[in-house]
Amino acid sequence: MTKKLTQKYKILIDKWEIKSANEVSEGGAVISTPSYKPVSWYPTTVPSTVLAALVANGVYTNPYYSKNLISIPDLTNEDWWYRTNFTLPSPTTGQEYWLQLKGINYRADIWLNGTKIADKYEVVGTYRNFEFNITDNVNHGRTNALAIKVYPPSSEELTFTYVDWNPSPPDNNTGIWNKVFIKSSGPVALRYPHVISKLKIPSFDRAALTVTAELTNSSSSLIQGTLKGKIESIQFYQDVSLSPGERKMVTFDPVLYAQLNISNPRVWWPYSMGNPELYKIDISFEVDDKVSDSQKLTFGIRNFTSKKVDGYRQFYINDEKVLIRGGGYTWDMMIRFSKEREETEIKYIKDMGLNAIRLEGKLGNEDLYDLCDREGIMIMAGWCCCCHWEKWSSWDSEDYDVAYASLDSQIRNLRNHPSVFVWLNGSDFPPPSDVLNKYITILESLNWPNPHISSAKSTGSTGVKMEGPYEWVPPYYWYNDIRRGGAFGYATEISPGPAVPPLESLRKMIPENHLWPIDSYWNYHAGLSSFNNIDIFKNALNGRYGISGSAAEFCTKSQLATYEGIRAMFEAYRARKYTSTGVIQWMLNNSWPSIIWHLYDYYLKPGGGYFGAKKACQPLHVLYDYDTKDVVVANATLKSFNNMRVSAKVYNIDLTQKYSKKVIKDIEANSSVTAFMIPAISGLSTTYFIRLTLKNLFNTLISSNLYWYSTDPDVCNYGGSTWYYTPTNSYAVLTGLNNLPATDVNVSGTAVINNRDETASITVNNSSDNLAFFIRVEITKGPGGEEVLPALYEDNYFTLWPGEKRTITATYQTVNLEGQRAYVKISGYNVNEKSTPIQY
Numbered sequence: 001m002t003k004k005l006t007q008k009y010k011i012l013i014d015k016w017e018i019k020s021a022n023e024v025s026e027g028g029a030v031i032s033t034p035s036y037k038p039v040s041w042y043p044t045t046v047p048s049t050v051l052a053a054l055v056a057n058g059v060y061t062n063p064y065y066s067k068n069l070i071s072i073p074d075l076t077n078e079d080w081w082y083r084t085n086f087t088l089p090s091p092t093t094g095q096e097y098w099l100q101l102k103g104i105n106y107r108a109d110i111w112l113n114g115t116k117i118a119d120k121y122e123v124v125g126t127y128r129n130f131e132f133n134i135t136d137n138v139n140h141g142r143t144n145a146l147a148i149k150v151y152p153p154s155s156e157e158l159t160f161t162y163v164d165w166n167p168s169p170p171d172n173n174t175g176i177w178n179k180v181f182i183k184s185s186g187p188v189a190l191r192y193p194h195v196i197s198k199l200k201i202p203s204f205d206r207a208a209l210t211v212t213a214e215l216t217n218s219s220s221s222l223i224q225g226t227l228k229g230k231i232e233s234i235q236f237y238q239d240v241s242l243s244p245g246e247r248k249m250v251t252f253d254p255v256l257y258a259q260l261n262i263s264n265p266r267v268w269w270p271y272s273m274g275n276p277e278l279y280k281i282d283i284s285f286e287v288d289d290k291v292s293d294s295q296k297l298t299f300g301i302r303n304f305t306s307k308k309v310d311g312y313r314q315f316y317i318n319d320e321k322v323l324i325r326g327g328g329y330t331w332d333m334m335i336r337f338s339k340e341r342e343e344t345e346i347k348y349i350k351d352m353g354l355n356a357i358r359l360e361g362k363l364g365n366e367d368l369y370d371l372c373d374r375e376g377i378m379i380m381a382g383w384c385c386c387c388h389w390e391k392w393s394s395w396d397s398e399d400y401d402v403a404y405a406s407l408d409s410q411i412r413n414l415r416n417h418p419s420v421f422v423w424l425n426g427s428d429f430p431p432p433s434d435v436l437n438k439y440i441t442i443l444e445s446l447n448w449p450n451p452h453i454s455s456a457k458s459t460g461s462t463g464v465k466m467e468g469p470y471e472w473v474p475p476y477y478w479y480n481d482i483r484r485g486g487a488f489g490y491a492t493e494i495s496p497g498p499a500v501p502p503l504e505s506l507r508k509m510i511p512e513n514h515l516w517p518i519d520s521y522w523n524y525h526a527g528l529s530s531f532n533n534i535d536i537f538k539n540a541l542n543g544r545y546g547i548s549g550s551a552a553e554f555c556t557k558s559q560l561a562t563y564e565g566i567r568a569m570f571e572a573y574r575a576r577k578y579t580s581t582g583v584i585q586w587m588l589n590n591s592w593p594s595i596i597w598h599l600y601d602y603y604l605k606p607g608g609g610y611f612g613a614k615k616a617c618q619p620l621h622v623l624y625d626y627d628t629k630d631v632v633v634a635n636a637t638l639k640s641f642n643n644m645r646v647s648a649k650v651y652n653i654d655l656t657q658k659y660s661k662k663v664i665k666d667i668e669a670n671s672s673v674t675a676f677m678i679p680a681i682s683g684l685s686t687t688y689f690i691r692l693t694l695k696n697l698f699n700t701l702i703s704s705n706l707y708w709y710s711t712d713p714d715v716c717n718y719g720g721s722t723w724y725y726t727p728t729n730s731y732a733v734l735t736g737l738n739n740l741p742a743t744d745v746n747v748s749g750t751a752v753i754n755n756r757d758e759t760a761s762i763t764v765n766n767s768s769d770n771l772a773f774f775i776r777v778e779i780t781k782g783p784g785g786e787e788v789l790p791a792l793y794e795d796n797y798f799t800l801w802p803g804e805k806r807t808i809t810a811t812y813q814t815v816n817l818e819g820q821r822a823y824v825k826i827s828g829y830n831v832n833e834k835s836t837p838i839q840y
Helices: 050-056 339-352 366-375 397-414 433-445 503-509 520-524 535-545 551-575 608-616 735-739
Strands: 009-011 016-020 042-044 080-087 096-101 107-112 115-124 130-133 143-151 180-185 188-199 206-217 223-231 234-242 247-252 261-263 279-287 290-299 304-309 312-317 324-328 356-360 378-382 420-424 489-494 580-585 620-624 630-635 641-652 657-667 671-677 687-695 701-710 728-730 746-754 757-765 772-781 798-800 805-813 822-827 834-837
Touching: 042 050, 096 107, 115 130, 180 188, 188 223, 188 279, 188 290, 206 223, 206 234, 206 279, 234 247, 304 420, 312 420, 312 489, 312 580, 324 378, 324 551, 339 366, 339 608, 356 489, 356 580, 366 378, 366 397, 378 397, 397 420, 397 433, 503 551, 535 551, 535 735, 551 580, 551 608, 551 620, 551 630, 551 772, 608 620, 620 641, 620 687, 620 701, 630 641, 630 657, 641 671, 657 671, 687 735, 746 822, 746 834, 757 772, 757 822, 772 805, 798 805
Parallel strands: 324 356, 324 580, 356 378, 378 420, 489 580
Antiparallel strands: 009 180, 016 042, 016 080, 080 143, 096 130, 096 180, 107 115, 107 143, 188 206, 206 247, 206 261, 223 234, 223 279, 279 290, 304 312, 620 630, 630 671, 641 657, 641 687, 687 701, 746 757, 757 805, 772 798, 772 822, 822 834
C-alpha cells in the first residue's frame, strides 16, 4: 500500500504588511527575521499592488471618482517592502520546501529568516513565475519571516500597460500582483504536468492522449521511483531514474500506452456549440512506496486549428468552423482579482451570446482560465501593444532574457486550458525574425497545442486584421466597408466607439456640478491620446438624434446609439460568415469607471451596448443588412432548423404599415441564410421602422428585431479614414423619434426565490394607442432605489406596439437588495417612468 508523505501547500494570502523602503531604515537581513516588529506598516493581503494596499488602508480615498487619481503622487519613485510571518509543521524525513511566486512587478530581493534567497537581478520580469528551494532556510514548527523588496518598473521594461484604454495607476502596478505559495515535496518534485489531446475527426470515436511531466531530484543521491497517472478509470505508470540534481521531462506516449487511447471521449465544445466537457488527471511520483509529490489538473479533449481561407484566418474547433464573437477583457486597474466578479462577467458574456475574450497582455489569472474552461468561453491570449514589448530595437540583453522567460511561464500556465485557442506573439506589430523564431521555438518545446500568430494585425501571413475603427461609425459601415473594419476576415479588435453608461453610473464617477455640459471631467474618464474625448460620438448623437439639453437626455440617447452600433457590428459579422470569421469588440469591460469601450460598465450595469450585443448574438437570429437590404437568418448552433417563418414589416413613424413580406426557409446548421431583400419603398416618413420576426412551424416566436432608420441615410467618407476612425459626411435623420408622443405603460412583477437567487417575471403592457419605444426595465432596491446589480435580464430596451404585452424575466441575488423590497421600474425613450413593488 502506498504511503503518502506529509504533503501540503500554503497560499500566503493574509497577514502581510507593506511600507515604503524610504521609510524603513533596516535591511532585509533584519526585516526578514521573526523577531522584527514592524512599526506603522500597512496591513494587506497578497496579491496586492502597492496602490491597492494604500487605498485599502485609506491613505488615498476613492481614486476612481472624479479626477482624484491625479492627486496621488508617483509611487514608482520609491521601492516597497512586503513582509509576512508564517509557520510550517515539522517535516518528515526527506521533505523539501519550495517558495513559488506567480507574479512580481517588476524586480525583487527575497529574504527568508535573515537570509537572502534571491536578488533583483534574478527576480526580474512581470510575467515570470519563480520558484526557489527554501528547505535549508525554513524554521520547522516555528515562525518564519518572509520579506520581499519590490522595485517598480520603468516605462522601458517589459511590464503592464493600459495603452490608451485609461490612465495608468500611479504605482504602475508595482507589487506582488499574483499568488505566493509555500509548497512541500519529497526529494523529487513534480512540476508542469501537461495533457495533449488529439481527437479523431470527424467520427469523435477516439482520442489519443499524450501526458508529460517534469521531475526534479533535489537530493544528492540517485533516485529511482515511479511516475503514476490516473484519468478517471484509466491508470498508467512509468519507472524513472533521476541522477542527483537532475531535472527530467517524462512522457507517456499513446503509442506505447494503449490505455491513453480513449474510446468515445467526452468532447470539449465552446459555448453555443455543445458542452465544455472536462476530465481530471491525478499524477504523482512515488519513491519506496511513498508519494514524493503529486498534482491534479483538469483538461479538455478538443482540437483547435486554423488556416487561411481566401486570405482570411479561419479557426476550427473539432473541425467545425467557428465564428469568434468576443470582447477585449481587462482586469481592475489595481489588479484586485475577484472570483465573484469574474463569475458575473462570464455570466454576462454568455448572456450576451458571446463565445470568446481577448487578453491583450492581461495574463496570469488562472482562476479566470479555469472559469472559461468550465463555461466554454474561448480565450485569445498574447502580448500587449504600444509599449516596451514592441520596442525591440531598444531591447538590451536582459530584455531578451525576460521576454523569453515570460513566454515560457505564461505558456506553461495556459497550455492545459481547453478554452485557450490561440497565442499572439505580438499585437500591433510582429516581432523581428530573431525574436519571433525564439518565441516559436519556446512554443514548440512546450508542446503548445494551439495555433499561434505573429501579431493581431494584418501583417505577413497572419490572416487577421486590426485596422479600426475605434470611434463611432454608422451601422451601415459594418456591411459596406471593404478595406478596414467591415464584416470580412477576422477583426482582432474593433469598436463603434464610446459607450456612455446610464446616468446612475455617470453620477458615480463624475461630480454633480460637472454632469452637464460635457467637460474635462467626462473626458478624464474617456481614454488617452486620440481617445481623450467623446466629440466624434457626441457630434453623431447630436446629428442623428438631435441636440441634448441635459445629461439625462444625452445618456438615454447614448443607450439608443450604442445599442444600434454594437448590434450592427455583431450582426454584420454574423450575416457575412464565413467571409467574416471573427470579431473582437474593443472592449468587453473597463479597468475603471469609463465612458468608452465597454459592453457593460465598471459597476456591472448593462446598458444599450450590452443588449444590442445580446440581440445580435442570439443563437438563432433574424437581422437586417443595412447595405444590401437583405433579411438574413443567422444560426450559431450545430443544429439545422426547417420550415422557419421569416417576416418583415416596414412602418412609418406614425405606425402606418408600408410593406410586408413572409417566406418559409430551411436554416442549415452553423450558417447564415438570406431570406429575401426589402425593396425600395415609396412614401416613407423620414424616420421609419423595420420590424422582423422569425417563427417556427408552430408559429412560436424564436427571434424578433426592430430597426429605426432614415430615408436620408448616413454617408461615410471612406477617403478620410484613419487608423481609428472613418468620418461621416452626413447623418441619418432620426429626429422623428423625438416626436413620438409621451406614453404610459403598465408594469407588474412577481418573483420566486431559489436559494440565494430571485427570478422576477415582469409583464409590461402597452394599452395605449402609441408606440412605447425603447423601454428600459430595472429591478431596484425599494421605490426610487438603485438598480440591483449584477442582474440578468431576458431582454431590455425593447419596444411595444399599441396593445402589445411582453413578459421578461430578471434574475439577481437577494442579498444585493440590501434588505429592501424589490421594485420594478420602467422608463423609455417616450415612456413615462413608473415603479411598482414585486409581488412574492
